[in-house]
């Protein structure tokens with residue numbers, strides 16, 4: 001992967017720069033990225049709740065450095081590693097892209113659908129669907 005783009009002049013790149021990955025490592029999914037070599041990675045974990053004797057699902061979101069030569073995209077499954085503080089919020093760096101997260105696009109679409117819909121919009125959609133079915137019957 002390192003040889004694909006040798007003109008990587010990112011000083012905060014774990015392969016070509018002066019950042020040494022050390023400490024904790026996690027695997028997560030890129031949920032957002034910006035052009036300033038940053039990305040937000042999210043992953044899910046479980047914690048045992050003694051009172052209710054079952055696991056609760058927890059989510060962790062952190063901002064990470066997205067090196068130029070890797071350039072992880074939204075929906076990518078990535079391996080991240082702790083490193084020295086790179087900026088105010090970034091203490092982790094992406095070290096490897098593990099591939100596309102399946103169902104990420106689908107989940108994103110469902111989230112979008114469930115988000116902003118007024119009752120009017122929903123009713124209109126229902127009407128549209130009824131019309132379509134009627135047309136199909138005729």
Ligand SMILES: [Zn+2]
Pocket residue numbers: 008009010013014015016017067068069070
């Ligand atoms: Zn690089």
